[in-house]
Structures are given as C-alpha cells and as structure tokens.
Amino acid sequence: MDQGLEQVLAKLDAGRDAALDRLLAFLRIPSISTDPAHKSDVRDAAEWLRAQLDDLGFQTQIHDTPGHPMVVARSQPGQARPLLFYGHYDVQPVDPLNLWNSPPFEPRIEETPQGQVIRGRGAADDKGQLMTFVEAFRAWRDVHGELPSDLILLFEGEEESGSPSLQPFLREHAVDLRASLAMICDTSMYSDGRPAITTQLRGLVGQEVVIRGADRDLHSGSFGGLAANPIMILAQALATLKDDQGRVTLPGFYEGVQDLTDELRRDWDALGFDAEEFLSGVDLKTPIGETGRTPLEMVWNRPTCEINGIAGGYAGDGFKTVLPAEARAKVSFRLTGTQDPEKIRAAFQDHIRAHIPADCSVEFHDHGASPASVMDTSDPAFATAKDALGREWGREAAYIGAGGSIPIAGDFKQILGMDSMLIGFGRDDDRIHSPNEKYDVNSFTKGARSWARILTALR
Amino acid sequence: MDQGLEQVLAKLDAGRDAALDRLLAFLRIPSISTDPAHKSDVRDAAEWLRAQLDDLGFQTQIHDTPGHPMVVARSQPGQARPLLFYGHYDVQPVDPLNLWNSPPFEPRIEETPQGQVIRGRGAADDKGQLMTFVEAFRAWRDVHGELPSDLILLFEGEEESGSPSLQPFLREHAVDLRASLAMICDTSMYSDGRPAITTQLRGLVGQEVVIRGADRDLHSGSFGGLAANPIMILAQALATLKDDQGRVTLPGFYEGVQDLTDELRRDWDALGFDAEEFLSGVDLKTPIGETGRTPLEMVWNRPTCEINGIAGGYAGDGFKTVLPAEARAKVSFRLTGTQDPEKIRAAFQDHIRAHIPADCSVEFHDHGASPASVMDTSDPAFATAKDALGREWGREAAYIGAGGSIPIAGDFKQILGMDSMLIGFGRDDDRIHSPNEKYDVNSFTKGARSWARILTALR
Numbered sequence: 001m002d003q004g005l006e007q008v009l010a011k012l013d014a015g016r017d018a019a020l021d022r023l024l025a026f027l028r029i030p031s032i033s034t035d036p037a038h039k040s041d042v043r044d045a046a047e048w049l050r051a052q053l054d055d056l057g058f059q060t061q062i063h064d065t066p067g068h069p070m071v072v073a074r075s076q077p078g079q080a081r082p083l084l085f086y087g088h089y090d091v092q093p094v095d096p097l098n099l100w101n102s103p104p105f106e107p108r109i110e111e112t113p114q115g116q117v118i119r120g121r122g123a124a125d126d127k128g129q130l131m132t133f134v135e136a137f138r139a140w141r142d143v144h145g146e147l148p149s150d151l152i153l154l155f156e157g158e159e160e161s162g163s164p165s166l167q168p169f170l171r172e173h174a175v176d177l178r179a180s181l182a183m184i185c186d187t188s189m190y191s192d193g194r195p196a197i198t199t200q201l202r203g204l205v206g207q208e209v210v211i212r213g214a215d216r217d218l219h220s221g222s223f224g225g226l227a228a229n230p231i232m233i234l235a236q237a238l239a240t241l242k243d244d245q246g247r248v249t250l251p252g253f254y255e256g257v258q259d260l261t262d263e264l265r266r267d268w269d270a271l272g273f274d275a276e277e278f279l280s281g282v283d284l285k286t287p288i289g290e291t292g293r294t295p296l297e298m299v300w301n302r303p304t305c306e307i308n309g310i311a312g313g314y315a316g317d318g319f320k321t322v323l324p325a326e327a328r329a330k331v332s333f334r335l336t337g338t339q340d341p342e343k344i345r346a347a348f349q350d351h352i353r354a355h356i357p358a359d360c361s362v363e364f365h366d367h368g369a370s371p372a373s374v375m376d377t378s379d380p381a382f383a384t385a386k387d388a389l390g391r392e393w394g395r396e397a398a399y400i401g402a403g404g405s406i407p408i409a410g411d412f413k414q415i416l417g418m419d420s421m422l423i424g425f426g427r428d429d430d431r432i433h434s435p436n437e438k439y440d441v442n443s444f445t446k447g448a449r450s451w452a453r454i455l456t457a458l459r
Numbered sequence: 460m461d462q463g464l465e466q467v468l469a470k471l472d473a474g475r476d477a478a479l480d481r482l483l484a485f486l487r488i489p490s491i492s493t494d495p496a497h498k499s500d501v502r503d504a505a506e507w508l509r510a511q512l513d514d515l516g517f518q519t520q521i522h523d524t525p526g527h528p529m530v531v532a533r534s535q536p537g538q539a540r541p542l543l544f545y546g547h548y549d550v551q552p553v554d555p556l557n558l559w560n561s562p563p564f565e566p567r568i569e570e571t572p573q574g575q576v577i578r579g580r581g582a583a584d585d586k587g588q589l590m591t592f593v594e595a596f597r598a599w600r601d602v603h604g605e606l607p608s609d610l611i612l613l614f615e616g617e618e619e620s621g622s623p624s625l626q627p628f629l630r631e632h633a634v635d636l637r638a639s640l641a642m643i644c645d646t647s648m649y650s651d652g653r654p655a656i657t658t659q660l661r662g663l664v665g666q667e668v669v670i671r672g673a674d675r676d677l678h679s680g681s682f683g684g685l686a687a688n689p690i691m692i693l694a695q696a697l698a699t700l701k702d703d704q705g706r707v708t709l710p711g712f713y714e715g716v717q718d719l720t721d722e723l724r725r726d727w728d729a730l731g732f733d734a735e736e737f738l739s740g741v742d743l744k745t746p747i748g749e750t751g752r753t754p755l756e757m758v759w760n761r762p763t764c765e766i767n768g769i770a771g772g773y774a775g776d777g778f779k780t781v782l783p784a785e786a787r788a789k790v791s792f793r794l795t796g797t798q799d800p801e802k803i804r805a806a807f808q809d810h811i812r813a814h815i816p817a818d819c820s821v822e823f824h825d826h827g828a829s830p831a832s833v834m835d836t837s838d839p840a841f842a843t844a845k846d847a848l849g850r851e852w853g854r855e856a857a858y859i860g861a862g863g864s865i866p867i868a869g870d871f872k873q874i875l876g877m878d879s880m881l882i883g884f885g886r887d888d889d890r891i892h893s894p895n896e897k898y899d900v901n902s903f904t905k906g907a908r909s910w911a912r913i914l915t916a917l918r
Contacts, residue, residue: 202680206778215742221661221863224793225705225763226754227738228747231788232701232766239698242691246684279686283674284818288687295685304684307691308781313768314789319665319826321791321863322767329690330773332780334683359743367778404680404780 004143005456011139012448019135020109020118022052023444026089026127027107027120033068033090034161042068042157045089049155056138057147063173065165068157072176075137078149080459081381084179084418085151086408087130087186088159091122092433099435109441116441125432128439129185129424130155132447139452148459152179156408159186163407170415181381182412183454185447187402187424190271191278195389195397195450197382198422199264199375200300203335204405205345206308206367209234209352210328213360217313218323228359230327231312237355238329241305241348246290248305248333250347256338258374260301267398268296300401304334332367334403341369373409375419381458385421388453392446425450463602464915470598471907478594479568479577481511482903485548485586486566486579492527492549493620501527501616504548508614515597516606522632524624527616531635534596537608539918540840543638543877544610545867546589546645547618550581551892558894568900575900583889587898588644589614591884591906598911607918611638615867618645622866629874640840641871642913644906646861646883649730650737654848654856654909656841657881658723658834659759662794663864664804665767665826668693668811669787672819676772677782687818689786690771696814697788700764700807705749707764707792709806715797717833719760726857727755759860763793791826793862800828832868834878840917844880847912851905884909 012019031045032038046062046069053060058073068090094104102108107120118128141147154177158165170177190196211230218227243249260268275287275295289298298304312327314320333344349364356362375382377399389397402422409420425447431437471478490504491497505521505528512519517532527549553563561567566579577587600606613636617624629636649655670689677686702708719727734746734754748757757763771786773779792803808823815821834841836858848856861881868879884906890896 204680204780206780208778213743214738218741219863220765220767220791221663221793221861222758223741224765224791224862225748225757225761226734226746226862227741227743228745229765231769232697235694235766235769236698238691239695275685279673279818282677282682282686284672284686286687286816286818287685288816288818289684298684299681302684306679306683306688306780306782307694307772308679308779309772309774309783310690310694310786311770311774313766315768315770315787319667319789319791320767321663321665321765323765324768327769328774330778332679332683332778334680357745357747359738359745359747402680403683403685404678 002456005453007143008139008452008456009449011142012135012445012452015139016445019131019448020441020444023118023128023131024107026131027122028105030105031090031122031157032093033158034093042090046071046155046157049089052134053153056141058153063169065169067165070157070165070169071153071155072173073153075147075151076149080148080150081181082150082152082179083458084177084182085133085153086156086182086184088126088156089130090157090160091127092125092160094121094435096435101436110438117438118441118444119436119438121437123437123439124426124430125437126159126186128444129426129447132425132444133183133185133451135448136451136455139448140455148455152177166408167411167415170411174416178416179418181379182418182420184406184408184420184422185424186406187422188426188428188430189424190398190400191428193427194271194395195393196400197386197389197397198402199377199382199399200336200401201373201406201409202300202303202403203339203341203370203372204332205335205341205369206330206332207345207348208328208330208365208367210326210363211356211360212326212363214325217325220321220323223323227323228357229323230360231324233355233357233360234310234312234327234329237352238307238331241351246288248303250344250351252347253303253344256340257303258337260297264399268294268400271296271398271400296401299403301336303336303339305331306334307331336372337374339372341371345369370405370407370410373413373420375421379419382421384457385423385454388457389423389450392450392453423450461915464912466602467598467911467915468908470601471594471904471911474598475904478590478907479900479903482577482587482590483566485590486581487564489564490549490581490616491552492617493552501549505530505614505616508548511593512612515600517612522628524628526624529616529624529628530612530614531632532612534606534610535608539607539609540640541609541611541638542917543636543641544592544612545615545641545643547585547615548589549616549619550586551584551619553580553894555894560895576897577900577903578895578897580896582896582898583885584891584896585618585645587903588883588885588906591903592642592644592910594907595910595914598907599914607914611636625867626870626874629870633875637875638877640838641877641879643865643867643879643881644883645865646881647885647887647889648883649857649859650887652886653730653854654852655859656845656848656856657861658836658841658858659795659860660832660865660868661759661762661862662798662800662829662831662869663791664794664800664828665789665791666804666807667787667789667824667826669785669822670815670819671785671822673784676784679780679782682782686782687816688782689819690783692814692816692819693769693771693786693788696811697766697790700810705747707762709803709810711806712762712803715799716762717796719756723858727753727859730755730857730859758862760795762795762798764790765793766790795831796833798831800830804828829864829866829869832872832879834880838878841880843916844882844913847916848882848909851909851912882909
C-alpha cells in the first residue's frame with residue numbers, strides 16, 4: 001500500500017474519538033431548514049463548518065441566498081483533476097418528538113446489538129456523511145502538511161426544504177464551481193452493507209390531469225347512462241397506459257431506454273437482490289412489473305408509469321349517487337437512459353386527449369421534469385473509486401442504480417456539465433427523516449477511510 | 460260528463476281561494492325533519508293534517524315511530540277497490556337562508572311572468588302536492604255528502620331524512636295498509652308540462668370497493684415498476700366495466716332487461732325529448748350511452764354503471780410521488796326490468812376480484828340494493844287515470860319512466876305487494892330542495908281537479 005495512504009488511515013484511526021466529538025458538536029446545532037424558528041441555527045451550522053474548513057486550510061466563503069447560506073470552500077490550486085464534494089448541513093424536522101428515545105439534538109454514541117451508533121437528528125442525513133470526507137481531508141493534511149489540491153467543497157443548507165436556492169446559485173457561480181466530477185455523500189450502501197457507487201438514477205415527469213364534464217355534479221339517476229362520467233373516462237384513459245406485459249403503451253415511450261451493459265448485469269446479479277424479502281418489508285411479496293425483467297431492472301433500469309393520486313366524485317362515508325363534474329389524477333413517469341421528459345409529457349397528453357369525448361374538456365398541470373442521470377462509468381475515476389471501496393470494506397464494491405431521483409445530480413449535470421459519483425455509507429435502518437435517526441460509527445470511521453483511499457488513488 | 464264530477468270540479472273552482480289559504484297555513488309550519496330543533500314543528504304538521512282529515516270525515520290516527528309520526532286516515536269501507544294515497548308532510552332544510560327572496564315559512568302567492576305561484580318551503584315538495592288529493596276529497600264530500608269509500612291515506616314525516624321508520628311501519632301495519640294500488644303524489648309532470656304517469660323507475664345497487672397493496676404508502680422511486688399500484692389496478696378493473704358500445708360487460712348483466720313495448724315507445728317518441736337541450740342545462744350536449752338507444756331509453760329503460768366516487772394516493776395541491784397503499788371507488792348500477800340486484804352485485808365483485816393480483820386484497824362494502832319498479836300498466840286503472848289526466852290538461856298524458864329510484868314505490872311493492880301510480884304536478888323549475896321553492900297555482904288547482912276526475916273514473 002502507498003505509504004502516504006497508510007499514514008492517513010492510521011491518522012484517521014488514531015483520531016477516531018476526536019472526529020466523533022467534532023461530529024457530535026455539529027449535530028448539537030438544530031439546523032432545521034424548513035422551520036423559520038431555526039433560521040439562525042442553520043446559519044450557526046454554516047459558520048461551524050466554515051470554522052472547521054478554515055482551520056483545515058480551505059479558503060472558505062459563506063454565500064447568502066434568499067434562503068439559507070451556501071458554504072463554498074476550496075483547497076490550493078494545483079495540477080490535479082478538480083473534484084467537487086457536496087453535502088448538506090441542514091436537517092429534517094424532529095416531530096413527533098415524543099417518539100424519540102433521547103433528545104434529537106443531544107447526540108450520543110450508543111451501544112447496540114449491531115454495534116456502536118451515533119444517535120441524533122442529522123447523524124446520517126447528512127452531517128455524519130459529509131464529515132466523512134471532511135475528516136479524510138483533515139487526516140490528509142496532518143500527514144502531508146497540506147490539503148489535497150484542486151478540491152471544491154459545496155455545502156447546502158436547504159436540501160431538506162426543496163433546495164430553492166440551489167439552481168440559481170449554481171448558475172451564478174458556475175465558473176467557480178465547475179469541476180470534472182462531483183462526489184456526493186448522501187446515499188446508502190447497498191442493502192446488505194456492501195459498498196456501492198450509484199451510477200444511475202431514474203428521471204421523473206409529473207403530470208396532473210383534470211377531466212371535466214358537466215358544469216356541476218349530476219344526479220346519477222337523472223343522467224346516468226346519458227351524460228359523460230369523467231371518472232370513467234379517466235379510468236379508461238389511465239388503465240390503457242400499461243399493457244398486460246406491464247409495458248407503458250405511449251408511442252415512442254421506450255426511445256432512449258438502454259438495456260444493461262454486461263458489466264452492470266453482472267454487478268447487479270452478484271448483489272443477490274431478494275425481491276420477495278424486499279417487498280415483505282411492506283407486506284408484499286410478488287414483483288409486478290414488466291414481463292422478462294429482473295426485479296432490480298424494474299426499479300433501477302426500466303422506466304415506469306405510476307398513478308400517484310386520483311380523486312373524483314364523492315368518496316366520503318356512505319354513498320352519494322353523483323355523476324361528478326370532474327375527476328383528476330396525478331401521474332408520474334420514472335425515466336431511464338436518455339428518455340426525453342418533454343416528449344413523454346406530450347405523448348401522455350396526447351393519449352389522454354384521445355380518450356376525451358366531445359363534451360368533455362381536459363386540463364393539464366405540469367410538474368417536475370428531469371431526465372435520468374446515467375453516469376459515464378468509463379471515466380477511470382469510477383473504477384478507481386470502486387477498487388478503493390472494495391479494499392476498505394473487504395468486499396467488492398458494486399455499481400448500483402437508484403429508482404428515485406437525486407435532484408442535485410441532475411442539477412450538476414445540467415448546469416455544471418459534470419457527472420456525479422454518489423458514494424454514501426448510510427444503512428437501510430438509519431431512520432433518516434424519522435425519530436431516532438442514527439449513523440453507524442462504523443459507517444463514519446470506514447467512510448472517512450474510504451475517502452482517504454479514493455483521494456489517494458485519484459491524486 | 461258525469462254530473463257528479465261536474466259538481467266536484469265546480470266545487471273545487473269555487474273553493475280555490477279557501478284551498479290556497481289552507482295550503483298556506485300548512486306551509487307556515489316549519490316541519491324540517493332532519494333538524495332536531497324542529498321536532499315539535501314536524502308533529503304540529505302531523506296534527507294539522509289530522510285536524511283537516513278528521514274534519515273531512517276520515518278516521519285518522521297519528522302513529523308514533525322512533526322518528527317522526529305517521530298519519531294514517533281511512534274513509535268508510537265499501538265495495539270499491541281499495542286505494543292508498545301517499546304524501547309526506549316534512550320538508551327540506553332552508554339553508555342558505557340568505558338566498559331566499561322571501562322568508563321560507565312565510566308563504567305567499569306571487570305573480571310571475573309564468574303565472575301565479577305559491578312560494579315557500581314545501582310548496583311543491585310535498586305539501587302542495589299532497590293537498591291536491593286532500594282538496595279533491597273535500598270537494599267530493601261536499602258534493603256527495605260523504606267521502607269516496609275504501610281510501611287509505613298515509614302521510615310520512617321523514618321522507619326528507621331517509622325514511623328510517625317507513626319500512627318497519629309498513630311491515631307492522633301491513634294488514635291495515637294493503638290496498639290494490641298506491642297513488643303517490645310526489646313527482647313532476649313531463650318537462651314541457653304534459654301530464655304524465657311514471658310507470659317505471661330504475662333500481663339501484665351501490666357498492667364500495669377498496670383495493671389494498673402494501674401496508675403503507677410507498678416511495679414511487681424505490682418501488683415504482685416493482686410493486687403493485689392499487690390505483691392502477693382499480694382503474695383497470697373499472698375501465699373494463701363498459702365496452703366501447705357503452706354496454707356493461709358483466710356476465711349476465713342484461714338478464715331481465717326488457718325492450719320497450721310498442722305503446723311505451725310510441726308514448727316516449729311522442730314526448731319529443733330533446734337530449735341536446737336537456738344536456739345543455741348542465742353545459743353538455745352529446746348523449747354518451749349505449750350505441751343504438753334513444754336518449755330517453757338510456758335514462759329510463761336501460762341499465763347503466765356509474766362510478767360515483769374515487770380516491771387514492773395524494774390528490775391535494777402539488778405533487779407527491781407516492782405509490783399508494785390503497786385506492787377506493789364507489790360504483791352504482793341503475794337497474795331496469797327484472798334485473799336482480801344481488802346477482803349484479805356478485806358479478807361486479809367477481810369482475811373486480813379477477814383483476815386483483817396475488818399481492819393485493821380487496822374489500823367490499825355493500826350499499827343499497829333495490830330492483831327496478833315496473834308497474835303493471837295492464838291494470839285498467841292506468842288507462843283510466845291516463846285518460847282522466849288528458850281530459851283535465853287538454854293534452855294526452857304520457858306514460859313516462861324515471862332514471863332514479865323512488866324508494867317508497869319499491870317499499871310498497873316489496874312489503875305490501877302493490878304497484879304504485881306516480882302522478883304529480885310539479886314542474887322542473889319548482890326549485891325543490893333549493894332556496895325559493897315554488898309550486899304553480901295552476902299545478903295546485905288543476906292537480907286537485909285531476910284527482911277528482913281520476914277518483915270519479917275509479918269509483
């Protein structure tokens with residue numbers, strides 16, 4: 001092993017307790033970004049970070065935004081490939097408070113049957129995670145006498161409240177923030193604790209549709225069988241969005257969808273994903289998806305259409321024989337490959353319109369549209385990071401996908417033109433966004449060691 | 460013309476103002492049955508009726524029920540065919556009060572461009588209507604010295620609050636109440652003011668269905684494409700309830716549905732029903748129903764299936780990418796002919812179950828089930844009444860249908876084994892259940908004359 005790396009790892013091990021103390025101090029700041037009462041706490045967390053980073057030798061700035069501040073730090077320029085590290089220092093609200101076993105902002109190290117954990121709001125999401133790379137930088141500096149060069153750090157304080165300032169900020173500071181790759185530490189390991197790099201995220205198109213018939217709710221005795229029923233029209237339009245093979249029927253829908261590469265198929269097969277076990281956690285057992293696709297393909301590599309909400313007529317207690325004036329649904333598409341969100345939106349609208357009889361009207365409300373993020377894993381940094389993770393955790397790291405979207409990855413791609421490497425050390429049982437959030441001490445310490453290895457390999 | 464009848468009609472004409480005064484007195488009693496604050500007013504209305512009927516020579520009784528009282532009156536027994544007359548003396552609530560142009564319980568005669576009207580709550584529904592036959596009995600008694608024989612009068616005080624006491628009361632008093640035919644005065648004339656007898660009413664089956672998948676709402680990123688979506692399953696199950704000809708697809712659904720007789724088809728064609736005009740009143744124009752059926756057939760003689768309500772997932776403002784744990788719908792079927800409500804309920808449940816994948820469950824909640832009411836118009840009383848109505852109004856009366864149900868007609872059939880003859884003199888613009896309810900003075904006076912003619916022909 002590289003001698004420098006060996007020293008950095010030893011430094012991290014020796015500094016474990018001090019690093020945990022720093023994290024606990026960070027966690028004591030109740031930086032709840034959605035709650036205006038905590039506005040100054042959010043700034044305190046930004047200031048705390050600035051002090052840490054200044055101390056490490058970063059050039060750090062706090063940028064005000066219409067919401068909470070952005071913290072941007074940079075190491076000395078050099079000849080290395082510029083890397084941007086991202087994390088967020090705000091946390092979720094803590095209610096219901098009575099479900100916490102200890103106060104959310106009095107963090108502590110707890111012994112559990114599964115090992116030591118750091119308990120407190122933000123432990124995993126995202127303060128504990130972002131501190132893994134900060135601690136790696138610290139150990140590096142202690143060993144090498146200076147920080148790795150060409151690093152940009154970006155810490156956001158609004159991630160838990162929808163990141164309203166992020167896109168404008170990225171646009172305004174594009175020149176300063178552009179790197180060759182973004183390292184995002186805000187995800188989990190694969191479910192069984194295997195280290196993983198998330199290399200693809202599904203995109204999303206959201207669309208609300210309202211179908212209107214008569215100008216009022218009608219009596220189904222007087223009009224039933226004669227007047228258009230918007231709920232039936234809606235049901236018929238939605239029902240035909242998928243065929244009996246589970247495939248979306250919109251013309252052109254699968255344009256840009258890629259089959260798995262051999263490498264990804266091998267990696268994913270090796271994960272031994274147990275769909276039945278996964279589904280049993282929510283009281284289901286049978287994957288229902290496209291015929292001929294594996295369960296992991298279904299959630300990570302295949303697009304889908306889901307109805308997220310529907311409403312029309314009288315759905316309260318008892319019964320009212322109304323023939324309703326309108327019916328509405330919220331429908332979303334998860335996208336993969338290079339599917340074009342706006343083309344899919346248009347195809348969906350065409351499909352609905354084709355079901356609308358002369359007497360009815362339809363109204364659409366557009367919600368978010370973002371393409372899938374598929375990272376270019378031929379960038380050697382991916383193989384390098386994968387290898388480094390494998391060495392730290394003693395088992396091969398996997399390239400995995402994610403069924404949801406991580407907007408920041410899309411924003412980096414779209415605004416700054418760079419791919420993201422999503423590496424996180426969270427666990428499925430971290431209870432993020434819930435009472436009793438925790439982060440494994442092991443995730444924290446081996447997470448920092450992982451970054452030390454990755455940095456060494458990339459620098 | 461029968462000399463007796465001529466005298467009765469003359470008596471009615473001469474007594475017009477006194478009859479209107481009696482009706483106004485009746486209308487001043489705020490007998491709102493749904494409002495506990497008006498409980499004693501409802502009883503006052505029953506007592507007012509008893510006093511009227513006693514005065515006419517009826518044997519009148521007020522029967523207490525768990526709700527509001529039933530008023531039952533009978534004339535002297537004789538050799539004539541026993542007839543039961545039904546009306547209800549309770550009225551709808553009056554809110555929103557500020558939309559009334561005059562106080563709802565200070566009734567008055569108003570001049571309008573369309574003629575004189577009686578304005579006030581209950582004028583048309585149903586105090587004004589039931590007084591048409593009461594006034595006919597009065598004039599008959601005045602002319603003949605005694606009431607027509609073999610009449611039973613039944614006045615209910617809970618019609619506007621769901622008639623909870625009616626069925627038990629009919630069962631308990633079945634022997635006393637059974638007649639050969641029930642005359643119900645609680646309907647309207649055909650829309651253009653043509654006199655009409657409603658000879659068929661559609662039945663109704665109501666069914667709520669709840670489809671459940673996972674034990675909680677899921678994130679559509681993590682589970683979309685893999686886990687069952689109850690809204691989609693529900694949409695697909697509902698969409699296939701009707702084919703592209705507008706026919707219900709349930710096996711056996713059309714068993715018992717009868718095509719129109721030649722007589723009915725002639726009568727209905729002669730009504731000149733203008734579907735476009737009818738629909739334009741609710742901002743629609745095109746009948747959407749079974750291919751090859753006339754609009755009147757669609758609402759009066761063809762069964763249908765309507766979705767009355769649907770709900771699932773997130774349907775509020777904005778967007779949530781949930782894959783919901785459940786979806787629910789309320790579905791009802793309007794029945795005609797001898798369709799069996801319970802068979803149709805079972806066929807519907809089978810249809811839904813066939814769409815439920817292994818992982819999901821379905822729950823049904825049964826709501827009302829009543830067969831269609833199709834009167835036996837070969838009973839000569841129908842032709843007699845039709846003829847009498849035609850003489851009074853100067854235009855041929857029509858046998859018409861109704862798309863909705865009138866529960867009392869079904870109860871009379873089911874519990875007392877008798878058909879109902881539904882003759883009413885309401886108008887489409889009477890604003891029943893709404894502010895500014897009215898009843899045409901013409902409806903009231905010619906209504907009473909109509910009953911005098913019908914009674915004469917039947918006695």
